[in-house]
Amino acid sequence: MKAQDYPVGQPPQHQDRQPGIEAQLTPKPIYDRPDFFGSGKLKDKVAIITGGDSGIGKAVAIAFAKQGAKVAISYLNEQQDAEDTRRKIVEMGRQCELYPGDIGSEAYARELVEKVVAEFGQLDILVNNAAEQHPKESIEDITEEQLEQTFRTNVFAQFYLVKAALPHLAPGSSIINTTSVTAYAGSAGLLDYAASKGAIVAFTRSLSQNLAEKQIRVNAVAPGPIWTPLIPSTFDAEKVAEFGTDTPLGRAGQPVEVAPSYVFLASDDSTYMTGQVLHPNGGEIVNG
Numbered sequence: 001m002k003a004q005d006y007p008v009g010q011p012p013q014h015q016d017r018q019p020g021i022e023a024q025l026t027p028k029p030i031y032d033r034p035d036f037f038g039s040g041k042l043k044d045k046v047a048i049i050t051g052g053d054s055g056i057g058k059a060v061a062i063a064f065a066k067q068g069a070k071v072a073i074s075y076l077n078e079q080q081d082a083e084d085t086r087r088k089i090v091e092m093g094r095q096c097e098l099y100p101g102d103i104g105s106e107a108y109a110r111e112l113v114e115k116v117v118a119e120f121g122q123l124d125i126l127v128n129n130a131a132e133q134h135p136k137e138s139i140e141d142i143t144e145e146q147l148e149q150t151f152r153t154n155v156f157a158q159f160y161l162v163k164a165a166l167p168h169l170a171p172g173s174s175i176i177n178t179t180s181v182t183a184y185a186g187s188a189g190l191l192d193y194a195a196s197k198g199a200i201v202a203f204t205r206s207l208s209q210n211l212a213e214k215q216i217r218v219n220a221v222a223p224g225p226i227w228t229p230l231i232p233s234t235f236d237a238e239k240v241a242e243f244g245t246d247t248p249l250g251r252a253g254q255p256v257e258v259a260p261s262y263v264f265l266a267s268d269d270s271t272y273m274t275g276q277v278l279h280p281n282g283g284e285i286v287n288g
Helices: 056-066 077-093 104-121 143-167 189-213 230-234 238-241 257-266
Strands: 046-050 070-075 096-100 123-128 174-178 216-221
Touching: 046 056, 046 104, 046 143, 056 070, 056 077, 056 123, 056 257, 070 077, 070 104, 070 143, 077 096, 096 104, 104 143, 123 143, 123 257, 143 174, 143 189, 174 257, 189 216, 216 257, 230 238
Parallel strands: 046 070, 046 123, 070 096, 123 174, 174 216
Antiparallel strands: none
């Protein structure tokens, strides 16, 4: 698809639960380019992708599979979406296994990695992608419970998963963290979310230095507004209708437009990059 083929705007809609269900979205997000077949950049690699059932994680899982990777998808409880992702990957002739659970639990993070290594025999790529967000107009409205939950899912989970994965990552392995444009531009209505994404930037830069001697690369991707199930499960119908229209490109991005950044950072195309952040954000200049 060409840029002009992607949809501009989406009708008002809302979902009452997070992380949101892909099957209820209108229009459906675009996760794949049928005209792109891959070139073996990730042949025989094994990747864990959190939040891989839908949204950016789903597009990354499909893109990795097209490049020859075997994929383990972690998700909370969106079974239908996860099964659809797995079906698409299996149809390519690639292995994909599903692992439901709460990444905010260190015990689950250890269990996830142990199960993946037992199933696939190795681990080469860790994509820390899953996140949650809960808009509030004032800092006074952010409860202790919300603050802790946001950081547990968005930040603590990345620590837990890296700790669990590290003994299995060989030199040349790649860790990719999903941060956000809000880490750089801020967000008045997503204070705790933006703060958690800023923490991920610092974590990425610091971990890259910590693991450089082991030759394990650590980078991040900071997407702008991307059309995923998280959006209508976060905002009211009116804001959903306007989502992405304030970018220089005038529209929300599609998950398929973000996935190549992850492929690049996971592959040998980026062997001299660590501690860096890529910015598929529709044209917002963040100087980060």
